[in-house]
Amino acid sequence: MPSRERLNEFIAVVESGDHAGAIERYYTEDASMQENAAPPRVGRDVLVARERGILAQMSHVYSKAMSSVVEGDRVAIHWIFELTDKSGGKRRVDEVAVQEWRGDRIFRERFFYDPSRPKT
Template sequence: MPTKERLAEFIATVERNEHVEAIERFYAPHASMQENNAPPRVGRDVLVAHEAAALARLSKMDTQPAVMVLHDGDNVVIQWVFLMTNKTGETLRFEELTHQVWEGDRIVRERFFYDSRQFG
């Protein structure tokens, strides 16, 4: 179970747009991420590579302060809003809920819930 301080440190890292660093620092080596009902990606190295590639497709990522955080034992739910600017200068507002399962001070499983129609 993450401490309140560890969770605040994670959120602050994401809010600073240090997404790859957040995965490196806060996810277990065997962690998984899942987009809605897609198959999960497994392994921290895979997660880091996927995040780096996603960010490389953008010219700017602006993470807004966490809208809401629910913390109950090993379970954390965060509501995020991201302003993502693509290479042509168009900015997209993207909102999601993420459910995380922690073991100790590391995230072992994360699932994102969002409306894919946000992508146009």
């Protein structure tokens, strides 16, 4: 079960822009991530590689946790992400991440957001 301090550390790493580093340090080796109803991606190495690939396409990423809740091994975080790709296209993602923790690491995460939001 994560402590509030551990969760706050995780949030701070994401907000600093080190998304791939957050996965490396805070996820279990067998962790999974799932976008809405899509099939989950499994394995920390797979998750890190995908995150690095996405970030490589961006010129700027802003990440802000608006609120978070810890309830035993379950965590919910309301995130706002503002992404600017290298061609200047911008997208704002208003997302809720629901996580299940094993000890002090995330082993399952599912993201809920509106995938139809157009780029601005």
